[in-house]
Amino acid sequence: MVYSGDAEKARKEAEAFKICGCGEKNPKFSAGNGIWFCENCLKSRKEQFDKYLEKFLVLAEEYDLYNEASIGLAERSEWKIRLLK
Numbered sequence: 759m760v761y762s763g764d765a766e767k768a769r770k771e772a773e774a775f776k777i778c779g780c781g782e783k784n785p786k787f788s789a790g791n792g793i794w795f796c797e798n799c800l801k802s803r804k805e806q807f808d809k810y811l812e813k814f815l816v817l818a819e820e821y822d823l824y825n826e827a828s829i830g831l832a833e834r835s836e837w838k839i840r841l842l843k
Contacts, residue, residue: 778785778796785796795803 776794778794778799780796780799782796782798785794786798787795787797787800789795801809
């Protein structure tokens with residue numbers, strides 16, 4: 759059974775002992791949820807994020823081009839339907 763005093767003590771000990779996922783002690787950057795990152799890991803995460811963002815932007819551009827073509831077809835079809843009425 760864990761008492762509130764024990765939980766508070768464990769939390770303080772965990773805050774005092776910070777370690778990055780790569781094993782570096784006392785990392786500088788916090789993710790805000792108890793996870794800490796050293797500078798090297800943060801740089802690699804940023805590089806990975808930028809790579810995925812670049813891929814996403816290419817797909818978003820293709821998606822927008824496809825939608826513009828679809829919207830144009832839909833507008834022409836709507837115009838034809840109005841003429842037939």
